[in-house]
Structures are given as C-alpha cells and as structure tokens.
Amino acid sequence: MKNPFAHGSLPPIPLPDLTEATRLTRSGRLGEATALIGRLLGRGQPEATPPFEPSPLTPPTIDGEAIEITPRPGGAPRPQAPPAGRGAFLALTHRGPAGTRDYKLFVPPGSGDSSLPLILMLHGCTQDPDDFAAGTGMNKLAEEAGCLVAYPRQPASANPSKCWNWFNDENQHRGQGEAALLAELTRAIIGERRVDPARVYVAGLSAGGAAAAILAVTYPDLFAAVGVHSGLACGAARDMASAFAAMRQGGATVRPAPSAIPAIVFHGDRDTTVHPGNGDSLVSQFTADRSGLRETSQTGRAPGGHGYRRTLHSAADGTVLCEQWTIQGGGHAWSGGQPAGSFTDPRGPDASAEMLRFFLAQCHPGLGAKAPC
Template identity: 55%
Template sequence: MNAFSKIDLGEVTRLTQAGKLTEAMALLQGSKLPGTTNDEPNRASQGQAWRAKRSWPTIDMVAPSSPGGAWTASGYATGPTAGGSAPVGKPLGFPDVSTAMQTFRSRVAKQASFSSLGEDLATRGQAPLPVADGARFEERTYSNSAGSRTYKVFIPSNYTGQALPVVMMLHGCTQNPDDFAAGTRMNELAEKETFLVVYPRQPQSANMQKCWNWFKVEDQRRDGGEPSLIAGIALAVIDEFSADPTRVYVAGLSAGGAAAAIMGATHPDLFAAVGVHSGLACGAANDMPSAFAAMNGGGAIRSRGDGPAVPTIVFHGDSDRTVNLVNGDQVIAQARPETTLATAVTHGEAPGGMAYTRTVQSNDAGQDVLEQWVLHGAGHAWSGGSASGSYTDPCGPNASREMMRFFLAHANAKATTRH
C-alpha cells in the first residue's frame, strides 16, 4: 500500500474545484488541513461521513454493477443497461481540473501515484465507430486565424447531393467525436432521417481536459476564438456537401452545451435552432472563479444583445451536481424573444422509468420557440443515450430524437453561407 492509498481523493477533488489549492496540496502530502483544530479533525479522515453532510459539485454518476454496464445518475441506478464501456467520469463542465492537476503534478514528487486522476479515459481502447452500409464517417480539418480544429462528418447512405440539414454536435470534456456519436446515437438517427452530423474535436492543446472554453471571454465572441472555428466548420460543411444553409443546428453537452449556447448568441444568422444539454448560458462566466460560481448556480444572465432570439431546446437533470439546474432556466431566459409567449407544461415518464417535466413556449403563430425538459432524478449525462459512449443515462427520454424533432421544425430564412 503506497502513501497515496490513504488520501481522500474525493476531498482533494472538492478542494481543487473550490480553488483551495493549498488545502488540497496539504492532503496530497499527508498533512493536516490548514485551519483545523483538535475540535475539528482532519476532514479527509472522516471520508464519506463528513462528505454526506455537505453539498458541492462533484461527479454524480454511479458505477455499473457489472463489467460493461451503464454508468447511471446518482440515485437512479435502475432501468436497462446496455453493453459497452463508459469511463469513470470527471465533471464534464469543470474547466480547472487540468490546470489544478498540472499544478499538483509539478509540485508533488511522486506524480505517478495519482497520475490517473488527469487521464482521459474516454478514448482508451475505443474501437472505430461502426456505420451503416453506404454511410461514411470521415475526418476533416478546418483552420482560420484563431487556429485549427479537426472534425468528423457523418454522411448518411442515401445522400446523393441533395441539400440536407446539418447538425453540429459539441462534445463535453474528456470526450471526442466518436465517443460522443456513440453515446448520443445521433449518427443512427441521421441515417434514419437523412441529415448530416458534424462533430468538431476540441484538442488537448486547447484545453487539457478537451473542454470547450465557454468560460473565457475571448471564446464568447463572434469574430474570434472558438466560435469562429465552430462557425467556420459549419460553413465548410455547407459548401462541401451543398447542404441547406437555412437548416443548420447546433447542440452540445455540458461544456459543449455552453458552447452551443454561445453559438446561438453569436451566430443567429447561421444557426436555426440550438440544443443545450446540461450546459450554461452564453456569458455565464468570464474566468475561472466565475465559472465555478455559474456551475453552482450563481452565474449572471448576460443580455442577448441586438441579435435575434434563436429557438432553443434545453435538457437538464434536477439531480445534476456538476452544473446546477438553474443554468437550464438561464439558457431559456437568455433565448427568450421579446414577445408574448403561450406556455404549456406536461409531465411524463420515459420508457426507462425516468420522470420528466416538459415546458413548451409558443409564439403567436403557434410555433414552439422554447422547450425545456427537466429530468427528475437525472445527473450530468446525455438523456436516453447509449452506454457505448460516456456520460449517458439510458433511462431518460431520448434527447437526440427530441432535439431533432424541435430542430427540423425551424428554418432560418435569413441564413447566409458567408459571414
């Protein structure tokens, strides 16, 4: 047994996420937490008993009971579990994990003892994603003054040059295009309903955990940073495949969901609708400390500005301890047009047993422009996804299918292919 086996790594993670690097380092070095007294024993020694008395953002997924089972939301481990592997998760929305772990590794001599904390498990041993006969899943590269990104495009088997809709899918931290495609099953839906799916890849060179940098001001602007790269990829796909420029959509999970909200706010002339799963509103944070505040539910709602409102659909679990549920409300509030909307609320239960509340807001023409799904008992995971990908909850309603239903009801009549 090495020295690190007695360290409460859950408490180290909590302190890291709270920005308390001195205290976290003390635990890693086996020291007493600064500021503790004889009346307040070292919290690390109390383990789960102490942790249960407090609340903070953490990994809220339950490990499968058997090899190959699905990772499920905390407190909701029942329901079907499909085959496949899913990694031990790190919080998809946390921007500081890589930075903090780099700091720790540079300051602690025996870094090999806990190096697995910073590993990207999502790609380990991942097999190529299968596609239907005649379909293609191909990689491309796009570059502009902001940098370069690779991306994968799914082309359905019955594509013959017709002007198809385009769906941009922005993965969460530690994920990649193949992993995200497997978990969301969006390619399977595209093959069935005939549309193009595009998966931009966030490299470790841009963020060590491969998170989209939603919390950086420079990546919340139209004419630079990551928004310009994502928009450029969308335009490149439109050009290459003669796609329909009026039916281009963007969706994402966690950090990718926050990036999707940014794309809707910065490029309303490109995207006809937006899907945000377990994400945050554009401008909810502008640096690392405000990112944690926003994820905890303390973020501010930034004005959408002069751009038109983009129809938006939101999915969020009410037991999500990584990104607080209020962030879903804030995404809806930011996307709300300045007109009177009629509201309809329904309650239901997915085939897997998860209950949900669905709120739809419609304009005077009867068109649904805002749709919000609150998933009861769900954590930080793609609802209704496949366990062959990471961060999915197969028990929930099918977010991919519902997003596509919402998307295809909207077209952007003012869309142009040049920006």
C-alpha cells in the same frame, strides 16, 4: 447560513474547489485552474445502470394533444467505419484563418444530390467525437432522417481536459476565439458538402453545451436552432472564478439572445456538476424580450426510466420558441444516451431524438430552405 442558490437538497460543488480556482487564477496559474474546471465537469459520470427495460406508458399530452416520446433502449459499439451502404463516418481536418481542428463527419447513405440538414455536435470534457457519437446515438438517427452530423474535436493542447473554453471572455464574441473557429468550420462544411444553409443546427453537452449556446448567440445568422444539454448560457462566466460560481450556483443573470433563435434545453434536476439553475438561465436567454409568449407544461415518464417535465414557450401563432426538459432524478449525463459512450443515462427520455425532432421543424427565416421544415 443556507445557500440561497441551493436546488432542493442538491449538493453544490464544494466551496474549496471554488476557493482553489480563485487562488490559482489570482496567482496566474490559469492552466491549473482550467484543468480543475475540466476535472469537475468530467466527474459527473453516473453509476452503472441496469439494462433498459421498456414498460407501457400512456402518451402524455399538452392541451389534449398527444406527445410522442420515443425511448431508444440498448447499447451500441464504439463507432467504427460503417459498413457499405450505411453511410460514412469520416475523419477530417479543418484549417482556416481562425485555427485548425480535426473533426468527424457522418454522411448518411444515398444522399446523392440532395441538400441535407447539418448538425454540429460539441462534446463535453474528457470526450472525443467517437465517444460522443456512440453515447448520443445521433448518427443512427441522422441516417434515418437524412442528416449530416459534424463532431469537432477539442484537443488537449487547447484545454488539458479537452473542454471547450466557454468560460473565457475571448471565446464568447463573434469573430474571436473558439466561437469564430467553430463557425468557420461549419461554413467550410456548408461550402464543401451539399448542405441546406437554412437547416444548420448546433448542440452540445456540458462544456460543449455552453459552447453551443455561445454559437447561437454570436452567430444567429448561421444556425437555425440550438440544443443545450447540461450546459450554461452565453455570458454565464467571464473567467475561472465566475465559471466555478456559475457551475456551483446556477441562475446567473445573462444577456438576452440578440435574435429569436429556437432552443431546446435538457438538464437533470440532480446534476451536481452543473447546477440545474443553469437550464433556467438558458431558457431566459432565449426567451427574454419576446413579448406575448405562452407557457405550457406537461409531465410524463420515459418507459422504464426517468420522469420529466416538458415546458414549451410559444408565440401567439403557436410557434415554439423554446422547449425545456427537466429530467427528474437525472444527473450530469446525456438523457436516453447509449451505454457505449461516456456521460450517458439510458433511462431516458431520449434527448437525441427530441433534439432532432425539434431541429427538423426549424428553418432559418433569413435563408431560403431547400426542403420543407
């Protein structure tokens, strides 16, 4: 029988994995089931790719307006303490009522007394803050734009594969579990550093992307926008069995976001770890019940790299509520990432640059921004 959820010829997660997850869950062996999810989310490392070689490209357009797509070729060493005058990458620990987590914080040079934007970056399974920072290249972009970037660390004590536990119901509600812990950590940084509270954003990859979506849905008063790469919508799963089903099949029906938080979504159409249909579910979550949205799309190709489709969901006044990037031929990896990190695809387009561009155009409507957006 043909799988009704099949995405073209995309190989789904093998059915034996789903059966095994169900068996482990029913027998109460939740730790082993969690580890199995982590192994599957951590298996998507792409094969080595040839060096990135940019080639000429006519800029794509939407309704006649040129869109700048900026590739970021080459690699970077694993982050160490930056040289003097180039900012700082600090190793810190948050301790609060909701729990304790180590995190790394990039502070750009010359921040002085300015109130800066803050981006919370949530790594994927098997990763850590240094790896994620190296792979996304977000610190370099934040240095240029003048942003703080925080990278919480999920320890193996919380998940054997260091995944954020997005699939547990207790972590999908305001004031509970990992959602409460990450929100508390974010508020602590806002209180301790010079942060513009109207310009606080969250992004993540894979399990971290799913956790970012949960934070956007449960704490829309805290975050001005969300970026999800190769992740899943809030509510896509409630337990181990439904997590495997969502990863394998995609396209789950999820509840609408309670407020119109702007979202940018990236997903490779050849992702065999988290089904590409989950990208569509995320878009549905952040655009549902928003009447009068206008949808416009354009296609293009990163220089020397992947093709893509970029779709904008805009209000009548032109405000973009949701932006979706489908990477043609992309797998389970950060698009346009640096080879110094894991789960990256240097063939672009550059997800980090596009997320940052999208974020800095957003200010939280309920808070007074201290700088123009």
